Amino acid sequence: MKRIIISILLTLVIITPTFGELINRYGSTTASFLEIGMGSRPSAMGEAYVAVTGDLSSVYWNPAATAYLPKSSFTLMYQPWLVDINTVFTSGAVVLPRIGTFAFSMTQIGYGEMDVTNLANQDGTGEKFTANEFAAGLSYARKIANWFSFGATAKLINSQIWHESASAFALDLGVIVKTQFFSPTKEKGNGLNIGMSISNYGTRMKYDGIDIIQPIDISLNEDGNFGAVIGQFRIQEWELPLMFRIGLSYQPLQSRTQTVTLAVDALHPNNNAESVNFGGEYALRVSNTGRFFLRSGYKSLFLEDSQFGLTGGGGLELFLIGNRSIQIDYAFKEVGIMGRTHAYTISLNF
Numbered sequence: 001m002k003r004i005i006i007s008i009l010l011t012l013v014i015i016t017p018t019f020g021e022l023i024n025r026y027g028s029t030t031a032s033f034l035e036i037g038m039g040s041r042p043s044a045m046g047e048a049y050v051a052v053t054g055d056l057s058s059v060y061w062n063p064a065a066t067a068y069l070p071k072s073s074f075t076l077m078y079q080p081w082l083v084d085i086n087t088v089f090t091s092g093a094v095v096l097p098r099i100g101t102f103a104f105s106m107t108q109i110g111y112g113e114m115d116v117t118n119l120a121n122q123d124g125t126g127e128k129f130t131a132n133e134f135a136a137g138l139s140y141a142r143k144i145a146n147w148f149s150f151g152a153t154a155k156l157i158n159s160q161i162w163h164e165s166a167s168a169f170a171l172d173l174g175v176i177v178k179t180q181f182f183s184p185t186k187e188k189g190n191g192l193n194i195g196m197s198i199s200n201y202g203t204r205m206k207y208d209g210i211d212i213i214q215p216i217d218i219s220l221n222e223d224g225n226f227g228a229v230i231g232q233f234r235i236q237e238w239e240l241p242l243m244f245r246i247g248l249s250y251q252p253l254q255s256r257t258q259t260v261t262l263a264v265d266a267l268h269p270n271n272n273a274e275s276v277n278f279g280g281e282y283a284l285r286v287s288n289t290g291r292f293f294l295r296s297g298y299k300s301l302f303l304e305d306s307q308f309g310l311t312g313g314g315g316l317e318l319f320l321i322g323n324r325s326i327q328i329d330y331a332f333k334e335v336g337i338m339g340r341t342h343a344y345t346i347s348l349n350f
Helices: 001-020 040-045 063-068
Strands: 073-080 086-096 102-114 128-145 148-161 164-178 193-202 215-218 230-232 243-254 258-269 276-286 291-299 307-319 324-333 340-349
Touching: 001 230, 040 276, 040 291, 040 307, 040 324, 040 340, 063 102, 063 164, 063 193, 073 164, 102 148, 291 324
Parallel strands: none
Antiparallel strands: 073 086, 073 340, 086 102, 102 128, 128 148, 148 164, 164 193, 193 243, 215 230, 243 258, 258 276, 276 291, 291 307, 307 324, 324 340
16 A cells, blocks of 8 residues: 555656746647536536545546445536537546446537638628537446455547538546545555546547538649649648646544535646636535535636636435435536536436
């Protein structure tokens, strides 16, 4: 156990100076919807979630966390994003004792209808077009020991803009280590949690479709059969938004009726500078009726010119017959001059 902790700390010491020397590659990736945080609980906690367990939305942040799900569950999130962009995230998991946790997830982004314009008709040609993106993933996670788990997600990513589309394949990988540090019971699992994940490690995306095919005249000054030559624009391949996360979570208060969770994440993307997220959650259990949650956090601390900031929200879980429950969560994020975004999630645990 101590060797694992020492290895993690040494890794951080080695890679941190390296990250600081990299040049920020703004606007160098595609499928930016993969960077939109999923789940109301993590969103309300400032998206500091790589080391937090017990919630199915972890499949987006760190697939290893799903190994600690107490039972099978299903979740659906609706998130109206900026400028009339709508986001839907759904996920389901089946917990098989001594085998692991299998989960599926799907993210869909709809950009709505927009006017087709060109140089001659800058107010619109009268046509409309749409743009949509989605990612579908299959995950597996398992506890090697009560204090260590690993997880992986294989996902297919697709983006469509009018008649053009592009696809890619990617992997998410993650681990969680539960330590005895600061544990009030001196047992592993009740102390400091350490989580790490790599998201969107995969192939590049290249758009293709009928709109990049145009007739050209390869010899304007000569008569002949060159006026209807079929030409095609050479489209560049684009990388996915690769994200490395490492974080800590800790519960300084653990009792039968009350729990406090604190979390902090450090992020290193391939298309921006490093930043830090932090957040917390207070949970109150009301006899055998249910639980009430209050959450808050801060997103993108230390990131220059970031529009993100304060986050918050809450939730309510109602216990049902047969050890089942239904949970409703809400979250908001401050996005600077763009205003505030909201996320609504409903989950079933059975």
